[in-house]
Amino acid sequence: xxxxxxxxxxxxxxxxxxxxxxxxxxxxxxxxxxxxxxxxxxxxxxxxxxxxxxxxxxxxxxxxxxxxxxxxxxxxxxxxx
Numbered sequence: 021x022x023x024x025x026x027x028x029x030x031x032x033x034x035x036x037x038x039x040x041x042x043x044x045x046x047x048x049x050x051x052x053x054x055x056x057x058x059x060x061x062x063x064x065x066x067x068x069x070x071x072x073x074x075x076x077x078x079x080x081x082x083x084x085x086x087x088x089x090x091x092x093x094x095x096x097x098x099x100x101x
Contacts, residue, residue, distance in 0.1 A: 030069055038084070040074075041081070042082070062097045063100045064082060076099045078099050081097070082096065
């Protein structure tokens with residue numbers, strides 16, 4: 021039997037904002053800029069489809085570029101179990 025299920029690349033879907041994993045240097049810059057610690061960042065679970073698609077690991081920080089009424093802005097989340 022032939023499967024007619026087509027997989028969708030959620031990283032390229034029009035409704036999914038742009039996500040990327042930050043480098044250690046970039047994480048240090050974000051922490052310094054906002055004067056926070058890593059544990060103060062909002063969490064995103066390993067089970068999240070975008071985390072799976074990016075192959076992110078616990079402890080990684082994701083940068084999410086969102087569109088708002090006054091333009092684009094950046095949002096950060098840390099990956100947890």
